[in-house]
Amino acid sequence: MGNADYVHPSTNVEPSHRVAVAVPPRQPFFKSLKASVKETFFPDDPLRQFKNQPRSRKLVLGLQYFLPIFEWGPRxxxxxxxxxxxxxxxxxxxxxxxxxxxxxxxxxxxxxxxxxxxxxxxxxxxxxxxxxxxxxxxxxxxxxxxxxxxxxxxxxxxxxxxxxxxxxxxxxxxxxxxxxxxxxxxxxxxxxxxxxxxxxxxxxxxxxxxxxxxxxxxxxxxxxxxxxxxxxxxxxxxxxxxxxxxxxxxxxxxxxxxxxxxxxxxxxxxxxxxxxxxxxxxxxxxxxxxxxxxxxxxxxxxxxxxxxxxxxxxxxxxxxxxxxxxxxxxxxxxxxxxxxxxxxxxxxxxxxxxxxxxxxxxxxxxxxxxxxxxxxxxxxxxxxxxxxxxxxxxxxxxxxxxxxxxxxxxxxxxxxxxxxxxxxxxxxxxxxxxxxxxxxxxxxxxxxxxxxxxxxxxxxxxxxxxxxxxxxxxxxxxxxxxxxxxxLFVARPRTLVLGNIPNSMIYRSVDQYPDTNNVPGVLILEIDAPIYFANSSYLRERISRWIDEEEDKLKPSGETSLQYVILDMGAVGNIDTSGISMLEEVKKITDRRGLKLVLANPGGEVMKKLNKSNLIDMIGQEWIYLTVGEAVAACNFMLHSCKPKSVTAESQTWNDNV
Known part of the structure; x- marks a missing residue:
């Protein structure tokens, strides 16, 4: 990641009116199962043309569905x-x-x-x-x-x-x-x-x-x-x-x-x-x-x-x-x-x-x-x-x-x-x-x-x-x-380090965009696949290695020590119980190291599982955000509010750059 030569002004503003990440309303099991089966086997919804039609019309439509010659033949x-x-x-x-x-x-x-x-x-x-x-x-x-x-x-x-x-x-x-x-x-x-x-x-x-x-x-x-x-x-x-x-x-x-x-x-x-x-x-x-x-x-x-x-x-x-x-x-x-x-x-x-x-x-x-x-x-x-x-x-x-x-x-x-x-x-x-x-x-x-x-x-x-x-x-x-x-794609999903694109609230991979800026005290990781039993252990170990590498890089440079780990979960379409256990273990790892775990952009299915497993309470509702930009703004605000000695000088440098 590049040096912190730019910070969007909003990252120094208190997120007082942020929109909380909502948990989708609970659905009965059989209703949810029916919706999943329908999306898997009937994504084109072939029965929609039969809705609200008289019986004679349904008979004609059914005949045309199985024998299309009756559909185009009259024309x-x-x-x-x-x-x-x-x-x-x-x-x-x-x-x-x-x-x-x-x-x-x-x-x-x-x-x-x-x-x-x-x-x-x-x-x-x-x-x-x-x-x-x-x-x-x-x-x-x-x-x-x-x-x-x-x-x-x-x-x-x-x-x-x-x-x-x-x-x-x-x-x-x-x-x-x-x-x-x-x-x-x-x-x-x-x-x-x-x-x-x-x-x-x-x-x-x-x-x-x-x-x-x-x-x-x-x-x-x-x-x-x-x-x-x-x-x-x-x-x-x-x-x-x-x-x-x-x-x-x-x-x-x-x-x-x-x-x-x-x-x-x-x-x-x-x-x-x-x-x-x-x-x-x-x-x-x-x-x-x-x-x-x-x-x-x-x-x-x-x-x-x-x-x-x-x-x-x-x-x-x-x-x-x-x-x-x-x-x-x-x-x-x-x-x-x-x-x-x-x-x-x-x-x-x-x-x-x-x-x-x-x-x-x-x-x-x-x-x-x-x-x-x-x-x-x-x-x-x-x-x-x-x-x-x-x-x-x-x-x-x-x-x-x-x-x-x-x-x-x-x-x-x-x-x-x-x-x-x-x-x-x-x-x-x-x-x-x-x-x-x-x-x-x-x-x-x-x-x-x-x-x-x-x-x-x-x-x-x-x-x-x-x-x-x-x-x-x-x-x-x-x-x-x-x-x-x-x-292999499921078992070894990519995890990417994100940085801030200058003059924006957009965060992208530092490998794809080398000119991105790092955020002092914050490690932003993107998980690029659903989290299942096949990859949960690998992701836990990979996240731990990213944290180790980030801390090792910051120690000799004298920069701000690592305070927050943000997981961008926008690409995590679903998660199973093994994935929930993985997040619990990552939460324990960050707690032992004195770090704060923050989640950004979790989808509806993920939020349902997090809510049912009480992981939201463990992480804290206030540490789950709609976007990476909001999560970074909250972390930066907390860094300024707490004003630890290791943060003050670096924050002053950021303000000067702004």
Missing amino acids: YSLEFFKADLIAGITIASLAIPQGISYAKLANLPPILGLYSSFVPPLVYAMMGSSRDLAVGTVAVASLLTASMLGNEVNANENPTLYLHLAFTATFFAGVFQASLGILRLGFIVDFLSHATIVGFMAGAATVVCLQQLKGILGLDHFTHGTDLVSVMRSVFSQTHKWRWESALLGCCFLFYLLLARYFSKKKPNLFWISAMAPLTSVILGSLLVYLTHAEKHGVQVIGQLKKGLNPPSITDLAFGSAYLSTALKTGIVTGVIALAEGIAVGRSFAMFKNYHIDGNKEMIAFGTMNIVGSCTSCYLTTGPFSRSAVNFNAGCKTAVSNIVMAMAVMITLLFLTPLFHYTPLVVLSSIIIAAMLGLIDYNAAIHLWHVDKFDFVVCMGAYMGVVFGSVEIGLVIAVGLSLLRVL
């Missing part, structure tokens, strides 16, 4: 339909090849990718609150499904059981997602921080790209592991089986897809070039194979796709299987990841158009569409970024674009599936790789490094865990590091 216009029609056809051109590709990635029959782009979008169009989200399968969830189920059941050796487990995992994912929304537990998804998602997505994208080496090189056998070491070992142990025809075709289509994306980024109005590129690749690849009979020369093709709409699969749910726990675990993990991606994407595009989406309603919508999907031969779906970005850029107005996309997929299922017989698998691999490269956001990682090194560590922990371990390991590492950071 739908022909102009909106024209925009949604174009957007729906555009995303259908992307959904069809992506659906087939991602189903293969999940080790499921390719037709399931089309099934999953038909029923779930129809459900979401009725229940979702986002205008821009385009529903479909995603690569990360597909990879998770293949990885977690594949560890227990081989999709090639036992395809029927694997398929049934995939439906069951989708059902559990839907139940889990809907339950989070109904129980208002959406904050659980917030444990997936931005750094976690950046690292996890990049790691998953890297693993997905590595997995596509099987299709690019035309290999028949490949490792079931997803880590880098297993994939590289599998690739280079089969160099004699590499097919140059497949590799050449794959590289050509990958170059075309990346070139289309490059042009679309350079000129956003040409977004349709990138959107149409996957379907164009499928058409060109199929024609090339058909005309050259490349399937006879090592180029693998999809083969026969079954015509017709989604068959029911409710009887295929494997609730009695020995692998039920695996399906449950897979459903929960994939459900959380799908929620995090879908809600993040929906909120991102909602910000662009300046409207609000309800996270809990989105969870119910996602959960319902996956429950319905699991009963209609679909696997896990959410709102993928790539498809939603195309939907947004195509000018969609409402969720009707999802209905248009579903109708286009329906026409494909009924009439066009035979056309995909000659589609080469290497083209699907190229489509997946091109899509995944967009998920490796190295600029975001660099930004994390510049802004917050610990967030960068979390990001790289997730990335390395996924690439060198598994998707589950990467997720656990990232979430574990994030929780560790929260625990």
